[in-house]
Amino acid sequence: MPVQEKRGGTEPVTRRDFIYVATGAVAFVGTCAVVWPLISQMRPDAETIAAGAPIDVDVGSLPSGGQMIVKWRGHPIFVVNRPAAALATLQTSAVIGELADPDSKIMQQPEYAANWHRSVKPEFAVLVGVCTHLGCIPLYEPAKDEQGPGWLGGWFCPCHGSKYDLAGRVFKGVPAPYNLPVPPYRFVTDRILRIGENPPGVNFGIESVVQV
Ligand code: FES
Numbered sequence: 566m567p568v569q570e571k572r573g574g575t576e577p578v579t580r581r582d583f584i585y586v587a588t589g590a591v592a593f594v595g596t597c598a599v600v601w602p603l604i605s606q607m608r609p610d611a612e613t614i615a616a617g618a619p620i621d622v623d624v625g626s627l628p629s630g631g632q633m634i635v636k637w638r639g640h641p642i643f644v645v646n647r648p649a650a651a652l653a654t655l656q657t658s659a660v661i662g663e664l665a666d667p668d669s670k671i672m673q674q675p676e677y678a679a680n681w682h683r684s685v686k687p688e689f690a691v692l693v694g695v696c697t698h699l700g701c702i703p704l705y706e707p708a709k710d711e712q713g714p715g716w717l718g719g720w721f722c723p724c725h726g727s728k729y730d731l732a733g734r735v736f737k738g739v740p741a742p743y744n745l746p747v748p749p750y751r752f753v754t755d756r757i758l759r760i761g762e763n764p765p766g767v768n769f770g771i772e773s774v775v776q777v
Pocket residue numbers: 696697698699700701722723724725726727740741
């Protein structure tokens with residue numbers, strides 16, 4: 566259960582904040598009309614929003630291949646523990662050739678996540694789970710061929726069919742124009758991820774991305 570001790574200046578993640586941990590596609594289906602109320606339910610209190618308080622998440626119990634969704638500033642944040650096979654797909658030329666912005670050149674992430682895995686630690690993806698088309702919450706579909714032959718895993722947005730790979734990079738030819746944003750975050754210990762706070766010496770705010 567992702568309930569952590571409160572750390573200086575941060576908000577603990579409680580059961581209320583924890584949406585799910587899964588190894589496959591679960592929950593969050595339907596159209597924007599049904600998704601936005603879900604987001605609304607996930608909002609932290611006004612004080613927390615105003616403060617933009619970071620949250621601590623224990624990823625130590627997240628199984629390999631699993632996804633956890635927590636909320637931060639009212640956004641669903643996807644945290645995925647990517648196994649080696651998933652990481653290998655990120656460098657597969659067949660996938661890279663299908664991506665709109667494979668090198669993360671568009672400002673949708675801090676500089677420390679503008680790498681091939683779009684993250685601080687290769688195994689952990691940390692992404693704002695809001696489709697850059699019209700804001701639905703994409704479904705986690707990590708299994709091969711889940712979206713048809715050649716699919717190597719990623720997220721699928723059922724609203725209008727946008728697809729993202731396992732680094733949140735959007736595919737060409739779908740309605741969504743940009744990669745999923747990467748929020749500011751850092752690891753404060755091997756297993757505690759702090760969302761909303763950059764590594765020391767870095768100044769990056771989620772408001773500086775092109776679209777969230
Ligand atoms: S909102 Fe995701 S494809 Fe339209």
